[in-house]
Amino acid sequence: MxxxxxxxxxxxxxxxxxxxxxxxxxxxxxxxxxxxxxxxxxxxxxxxxxxxxxxxxxxxxxxxxxxxxxxxxDETICPDCGSNNITTGLGTNGFKKIITVLISLFAWIPFGNLKRTHYCKDCKTEF
Incomplete structure (x- = not known):
């Protein structure tokens, strides 16, 4: 096998x-x-x-x-408004996540898993 x-x-x-x-x-x-x-x-x-x-x-x-x-x-739907007009990204803390990655690269410390977040373009909800 x-x-x-x-x-x-x-x-x-x-x-x-x-x-x-x-x-x-x-x-x-x-x-x-x-x-x-x-x-x-x-x-x-x-x-x-x-x-x-x-x-x-x-x-x-x-x-x-x-x-x-x-x-x-599996279609991603906004939990607030039910729209399927969804995009993914680093979220509102994207700048903090990028700084964390840069610091961890210079300090040789693993930064872990930076998960993407979903963002509804219609009602501006992040989930």
């Missing part, structure tokens, strides 16, 4: 949801790096760390199609 990485997730919850979806569709899978990601979540964005969902190479194409179908149904 030759395995390959299907997707790398930011946390074990997301990875387990994908693993469950795959198993419901008859595709065997397993997770790697789950403990490391749970113990040191601030290092998820560094060096490709994260929970990896592994599948058999012969099932890779079918698993990718299932993931793509799932992504196409």
């Amino acid at each position: 030759e395995t390959t990485t299907l997707i790398t997730c930011n946390n074990s919850v997301e990875a387990n949801l994908i693993k469950g979806m795959l198993e419901n569709n008859g595709i065997n899978s397993f997770l790697t790096n789950e403990n490391f990601t749970n113990l040191m979540p601030h290092l998820n964005g560094v060096l490709g760390a994260g929970v990896q969902v592994m599948v058999d190479k012969k099932d890779l194409r079918m698993a990718q199609e299932l993931l793509e179908a799932q992504r196409n149904t």
